[in-house]
Amino acid sequence: xxxxxxxxxxxxxxxxxxxxxxxxxxxxxxxxxxxxxxxxxxxxxxxxxxxxxxxxxxxxxxxxxxxxxxxxxxxxxxxxxxxxxxxxxxxxxxxxxxxxxxxxxxxxxxxxxxxxxxxxxxxxxxxxxxxxxxxxxxxxxxxxxxxxxxxxxxxxxxxxxxxxxxxxxxxxxxxxxxxxxxxxxxxxxxxxxxxxxxxxxxxxxxxxxxxxxxxxxxxxxxxxxxxxxxxxxxxxxxxxxxxxxxxxxxxxxxxxxxxxxxxxxxxxxxxxxxxxxxxxxxxxxxxxxxxxxxxxxxxxxxxxxxxxxxxxxxxxxxxxxxxxxxxxxxxxxxxxxxxxxxxxxxxxxxxxxxxxxxxxxxxxxxxxxxxxxxxxxxxxxxxxxxxxxxxxxxxxxxxxxxxxxxxxxxxxxxxxxxxxxxxxxxxxxxxxxxxxxxxxxxxxxxxxxxxxxxxxxxxxxxxxxxxxxxxxxxxxxxxxxxxxxxxxxxxxxxxxxxxxxxxxxxxxxxxxxxxxxxxxxxxxxxxxxxxxxxxxxxxxxxxxxxxxxxxxxxxxxxxxxxxxxxxxxxxxxxxxxxxxxxxxxxxxxxxxxxxxxxxxxxxxxxxxxxxxxxxxxxxxxxxxxxxxxxxxxxxxxxxxxxxxxxxxxxxxxxxxxxxxxxxxxxxxxxxxxxxxxxxxxxxxxxxxxxxxxxxxxxxxxxxxxxxxxxxxxxxxxxxxxxxxxxxxxxxxxxxxxxxxxxxxxxxxxxxxxxxxxxxxxxxxxxxxxxxxxxxxxxxxxxxxxxxxxxxxxxxxxxxxxxxxxxxxxxxxxxxxxxxxxxxxxxxxxxxxxxxxxxxx
Numbered sequence: 025x026x027x028x029x030x031x032x033x034x035x036x037x038x039x040x041x042x043x044x045x046x047x048x049x050x051x052x053x054x055x056x057x058x059x060x061x062x063x064x065x066x067x068x069x070x071x072x073x074x075x076x077x078x079x080x081x082x083x084x085x086x087x088x089x090x091x092x093x094x095x096x097x098x099x100x101x102x103x104x105x106x107x108x109x110x111x112x113x114x115x116x117x118x119x120x121x122x123x124x125x126x127x128x129x130x131x132x133x134x135x136x137x138x139x140x141x142x143x144x145x146x147x148x149x150x151x152x153x154x155x156x157x158x159x160x161x162x163x164x165x166x167x168x169x170x171x172x173x174x175x176x177x178x179x180x181x182x183x184x185x186x187x188x189x190x191x192x193x194x195x196x197x198x199x200x201x202x203x204x205x206x207x208x209x210x211x212x213x214x215x216x217x218x219x220x221x222x223x224x225x226x227x228x229x230x231x232x233x234x235x236x237x238x239x240x241x242x243x244x245x246x247x248x249x250x251x252x253x254x255x256x257x258x259x260x261x262x263x264x265x266x267x268x269x270x271x272x273x274x275x276x277x278x279x280x281x282x283x284x285x286x287x288x289x290x291x292x293x294x295x296x297x298x299x300x301x302x303x304x305x306x307x308x309x310x311x312x313x314x315x316x317x318x319x320x321x322x323x324x325x326x327x328x329x330x331x332x333x334x335x336x337x338x339x340x341x342x343x344x345x346x347x348x349x350x351x352x353x354x355x356x357x358x359x360x361x362x363x364x365x366x367x368x369x370x371x372x373x374x375x376x377x378x379x380x381x382x383x384x385x386x387x388x389x390x391x392x393x394x395x396x397x398x399x400x401x402x403x404x405x406x407x408x409x410x411x412x413x414x415x416x417x418x419x420x421x422x423x424x425x426x427x428x429x430x431x432x433x434x435x436x437x438x439x440x441x442x443x444x445x446x447x448x449x450x451x452x453x454x455x456x457x458x459x460x461x462x463x464x465x466x467x468x469x470x471x472x473x474x475x476x477x478x479x480x481x482x483x484x485x486x487x488x489x490x491x492x493x494x495x496x497x498x499x500x501x502x503x504x505x506x507x508x509x510x511x512x513x514x515x516x517x518x519x520x521x522x523x524x525x526x527x528x529x530x531x532x533x534x535x536x537x538x539x540x541x542x543x544x545x546x547x548x549x550x551x552x553x554x555x556x557x558x559x560x561x562x563x564x565x566x567x568x569x570x571x572x573x574x575x576x577x578x579x580x581x582x583x584x585x586x587x588x589x590x591x592x593x594x595x596x597x598x599x600x601x602x603x604x605x606x607x608x609x610x611x612x613x614x615x616x617x618x619x620x621x622x623x624x625x626x627x628x629x630x631x632x633x634x635x636x637x638x639x640x641x642x643x644x645x646x647x648x649x650x651x652x653x654x655x656x657x658x659x660x661x662x663x664x665x666x667x668x669x670x671x672x673x674x675x676x677x678x679x680x681x682x683x684x685x686x687x688x689x690x691x692x693x694x695x696x697x698x699x700x701x702x703x704x705x706x707x708x709x710x711x712x713x714x715x716x717x718x719x720x721x722x723x724x725x726x727x728x729x730x731x732x733x734x735x736x737x738x739x740x741x742x743x744x745x746x747x748x749x750x751x752x753x754x755x756x757x758x759x760x761x762x763x764x765x766x767x768x769x770x771x772x773x774x775x776x777x778x779x780x781x782x783x784x785x786x787x788x789x790x791x792x793x794x795x796x797x798x799x800x801x802x803x804x805x806x807x808x809x810x811x812x813x814x815x816x817x818x819x820x821x822x823x824x825x826x827x828x829x830x831x832x833x834x835x836x837x838x839x840x841x842x843x844x845x846x847x848x849x850x851x852x853x854x855x856x857x858x859x860x861x862x863x864x
Contacts, residue, residue, distance in 0.1 A: 030116065030145050031167035032137060036152040038295030041175045041209055060115050063088050067123030067151075074131045078102035081121070085109045103135050107142065116145030125152045125160060133161040153293045172298060176207030185212060191219055197229050201236055206298060206311035214243050215313075240313040241320055248321075260287050261296055262325070265318030266332035268351060269300060270308045277339045278332040319355075330356045337361055347377045350384055359392045363399050367441065368480060371487035371521045376560060396438075420465045427465055431472020437480055440466055444488050447495055451602065456499045457643050463492040467508070486515035486524045494531060494602060497538075500645030500678055500710065506535050513551075523562050526555040530570025534606065537576035538645075540714030542751035545577050565601045568594075572603060575610040579617055580714070580752045582786035587614050604635045605646025612653035616789045617754070621660035628653060648678035655684040656790075664692040664794035665856040679705050679715045686722050687758070692796040695726035702726075717746050717755035724767055725759050733770075740767045747777035756781045760792045797856045803837045804858070806830065810846050811859045 065081045072080075079102045086109055110117050124132050133150075140146050152160065177185060182202035183195050201219070205211035218239035219232055248258050263279045264270050275284040288308055291297045297308040310318070323329045333356025340349035346369040353361040362384055366373070373381055385399065393399060420443070421427055430436060443466045450459040470485070478485070493508035509532040516524035533548035549570060558566035571594045578587035591614055600607045608631035615624025628650065651674050658667035671685040682705050690698035702719045720743040727736040747753070756764055761782065768778055799807065802823075809819040820830040841856075843849035853859050 030140070030147050032140055032165065033147075033149045033168040033170070034152065034161065034166050035149065035170045035175075037170070037172040037175050038293050038298075039153060039210075041172055041295060060118055061088055061113060062118045063120070065119065065121045068126040071126055071128060073128050074135070075102060077124075077127045077132065078106060078135075081119075082106050082109065085117070085119075103139075107139055110139070110143050110146065116143070116147065118147045119149070121148065121150045123153055124150050130160050130162065133164045137164050175209065177202055177209065177212050178207065179203075182207065182212065186216065186219070189216055189220065191216070193219070193227060193232070197227070197232055200229065200233065204233065204236060204311065204313045205240065206314075208295060208311060210295070211240060211243070211311060211313070214239050237313050237316055240311075241317040244314060244317040245321060257287060257290060257294075260284075261291055262318045262322040263332060265310055265315045265322070266336055266352070266355065268309065268315075268348065268355075270297060270310075271305055274336070274339065277335050330358060332356075333358065334361075337365075341365070344372075346372050347380055350377075350380055354384055354387055359388050362388060363392070363396050366399060367396075367437070368482065368484070370441075371482075371484045371524070374487070374521070374523075374562065378561060420462070422465070424468045424471075427468035428472030431469045431477070432474055436469060436473055436477055437484075440469060440481070440488060441484070443469075444491055448491060451495055451498065454644075456495070459495045460499045460501060460504075463495050463508075464504070467492065483516070483520040483524075486512045486519060486528070487521060489515060490524050490528050490531070493528070493535075497531065497535060497606075498602060498646060499643045500648070502535050502539055502645075502712070506532065509535060522555070523558045523566055526552060526558050527562075527566040527569070529555065530567065530573065532569075533573035534569040534576075534603075537573040537580070538606070538714075539712050540580070540717065540750050540752045542577055542580050545573050549573055549577070564597050564599055565603075568597050568600055568603045568607065571597055572606050572610050575614060579610070579613040580750075580754045582617065582753050582757060582781065582784050584617055587617055590614075603646075604631060605644070605650055608632075609646070609649040609653055612650075612657060613754070616656065616660055617757075617787070619660075619787045619789075621657040624657045625654070625661070628657065643677060645678060648675075648681050651675075652678075652680045652684035655681075655688055659684075659688055659691055659790050659794065662791060662794055663855060664688070664796045665858065667794075668692060668796070679707070679710050679712060679719070683715050683719050683722065686719065687790070690722055690726055690729075691790060691792075691794045693793065695729040698722055699726040699730070713746055713750045714752050714755065717743055717750070717752055718758055720746070721755060721759045725763055728763060728766070733766075736767060737770060740771060744771065744775045744778065747775060751777070753777060753781045753784070753786070757786045757789045759790075760788060797840050797852075797858060799837065799840060799858065803833055803840070806833045806837055807849065807853055807858060811850050811853065 063081075063085050065084055068077065068080075082102050082105050085106060121132075121136070136148050136150065140148060179195075179199045179202055183198045186193055186198050201215050202212070205215055215236045218235045219227065222231065222235055248255075260279060260281055264275050264284075266278055267274050270288065272285045272288065275281075275288060281287060285306075288297065288306075292299060292308060296314065297310055300307040300309055319329075333352045336352040337349050337356070337358070340346070340352060346365060349365050349369075350362060350373070353359075353365060366381065366384060370381065385393075388399075420430075420439075430439065443462050447459040447462040447466075450456075450462070466488070473481070481488075489508045489512035493505045493512055496502070496505035496508060509528050512524055513528040513532060516522070516528060529548050529552035533545045533552060536542075536545035536548060552570045557563065571590065575587060575590035575594055578584075578590050591611065594607060594610065608628055611627045611631070612624040615621055615627065632650065651670070655667050655670050655674070658664075658670065667688040671688045674681050674685060676682045676685070682701055686698040686701035689695070689701065699722075702723050705719060707716055720739040723739040724736040724743070727733065727739070743755075747755070756778065764778065764782065768775065805823055806819060809822065814822070816830065816834075817827070820827050823830070825833075838844060838849055841849050841852040843852050850859075
């Protein structure tokens with residue numbers, strides 16, 4: 025306002041926003057023209073016609089010009105008379121018109137603008153309260169417009185206000201005061217006076233908030249009308265104060281008043297409620313302290329405190345606004361209602377309202393929680409302190425018929441929630457097998473659910489199935505995982521929640537990619553991309569499965585460009601959560617595709633150092649993948665001896681490990697052992713196309729190396745069929761291209777998949793053979809001394825041999841290591857993991 029000494033300024037705000045003070049403050053800035061005449065036209069005491077209003081304005085202006093010769097009063101044209109008066113002044117006037125919204129019609133706005141046009145330099149300030157500028161000044165040029173939001177105290181301004189008053193509080197406390205009174209100037213002054221009455225030691229956050237709330241309650245009670253229409257309006261405010269956001273529809277829910285919209289407009293003009301500019305439909309809200317004051321007044325009046333809250337809970341549930349339902353149930357202290365909403369709709373609340381769930385669970389009295397074990401488990405899970413007595417998953421029966429019978433009982437829904445939380449806790453602690461044992465039992469319970477229970481579960485069941493599916497993935501039960509993830513996805517299509525759609529589709533894609541089914545993995549990824557990103561804390565786990573699947577599909581398609589893009593996307597998703605091992609495995613596959621096994625070993629080492637291996641007693645597909653990946657990367661680096669040592673320690677629970685161990689034997693010169701290992705795998709238990717393909721190719725290579733080339737025709741034919749149906753071209757990159765051509769030449773017909781691979785630029789991931797260095801005991805003794813830096817003469821004395829004998833050992837040692845000096849020999853020994861191995 026200070027920058028515009030002429031023109032029309034509109035201050036449109038409710039009572040209590042200091043409109044008059046603001047106008048006066050502006051006038052103090054006119055120091056450059058101290059003699060400029062100022063006329064204040066007060067607010068009408070009642071509704072007034074334009075003619076009467078202008079006549080009163082004319083009288084005030086004429087009084088201010090009593091030292092001048094005023095023209096005669098023109099009663100039938102007061103606007104013209106005002107113009108004549110203003111024109112007679114040598115200095116432009118400043119006119120302040122208070123509450124022109126009390127003047128009937130909309131003529132005044134247009135008449136003011138006409139005056140401004142005809143009288144250069146005229147400054148007009150008008151204030152509004154009951155009618156918006158849109159109604160009164162439609163089509164009128166307004167040079168400056170200030171609304172309620174412009175007049176509120178900001179957080180920074182509130183800090184300055186308190187500091188100027190000599191009250192020094194932490195900014196966080198001042199900001200909380202500002203938020204509780206919505207920055208309304210008159211309420212800020214009430215709060216300021218309240219805090220000023222507290223001594224310095226008593227100005228903690230809780231005590232200040234309590235004192236401010238008490239002061240606002242006293243202010244609202246003091247200003248409350250005692251009778252008549254204003255009293256009806258006040259009573260209406262106490263009723264609708266239960267609502268956090270008030271719309272005409274919500275007001276009608278808690279009040280039987282027939283003119284809720286009209287009363288809401290009036291309450292806004294009084295500064296008791298404020299319009300929410302973000303809402304699509306007309307909506308208002310109370311300042312938190314004012315809302316609390318009205319609710320307390322209602323309670324003191326003897327009205328049933330909980331009635332409006334119960335009505336609002338019902339309305340919120342009917343409109344699927346579950347977060348508001350929880351809020352209103354908490355506000356009304358309806359603890360059983362809160363529990364019921366959480367049990368029925370936790371899946372819908374989980375994405376965007378985790379904080380609300382935590383607040384609700386912490387607010388409910390312990391004696392009420394004790395009667396609801398599923399909610400108690402949920403609270404403990406959020407607080408990371410699950411109680412042993414609640415971990416009763418093992419108490420479930422094992423027979424499917426008994427479990428289905430539980431599904432028909434009244435405790436089925438609660439048991440499903442409790443059991444799922446238990447499975448998550450077990451999974452998080454690395455107890456994968458126990459976790460999946462519980463989820464299998466819960467799946468049987470679901471089969472026994474009746475229609476009423478299924479309806480009650482609603483969006484919860486897809487979320488539960490998603491959790492179960494991920495648990496099965498972690499233990500390598502990919503068939504069970506596929507079933508649960510598919511059911512989770514299709515259930516979420518019907519019932520929600522939305523985050524399950526993205527999460528289930530991504531993990532289903534990962535499931536197919538791990539199996540080696542590129543076609544279905546791609547289909548699931550296309551479905552995943554049709555659903556919006558998941559925000560908040562559920563974002564990373566919801567996106568991780570799909571990101572890993574994209575990386576594996578690119579790897580299987582030997583598409584290095586797509587793989588690089590997929591790796592970049594995967595790197596941006598943090599934290600990786602339960603699927604960290606699968607993500608690390610994807611990194612190692614890309615390293616092989618890029619012919620950079622050293623980088624793959626580094627990334628693998630970092631992942632394990634960050635997350636750690638799973639208990640070796642547990643069944644973990646992720647751990648098996650990482651074991652196999654380390655063996656593969658060592659082989660790709662030419663470290664045959666190290667790879668064999670890793671193979672000796674590896675558990676063969678999963679086929680992926682056995683295949684990598686067989687590859688290690690094949691490449692280090694033991695084709696018979698490799699062949700035997702491949703044929704020992706029971707594929708009926710874990711038929712994974714990608715690893716079955718690699719196993720068949722190892723068989724082919726081993727048979728050819730053993731001179732049994734005709735026998736390789738059978739595994740090659742099976743491999744060709746799998747290549748055509750799966751699209752896993754990466755398997756062909758695990759053996760030499762010459763071998764592929766040799767096998768294809770002897771086969772009947774041609775394979776388009778093989779042809780596609782041979783035309784690609786995919787690298788050969790592993791060397792055709794790795795020399796395995798075998799040293800005698802004496803050569804190993806000499807190597808150890810060389811590694812310690814012992815001089816040659818000292819080594820001979822230490823080993824009780826002559827210098828000539830030592831030189832003979834050195835020549836043999838250098839030849840086997842491909843070295844020409846002791847430095848090269850020691851370096852080669854480290855590469856082959858010989859030093860300290862004790863090899864004979």
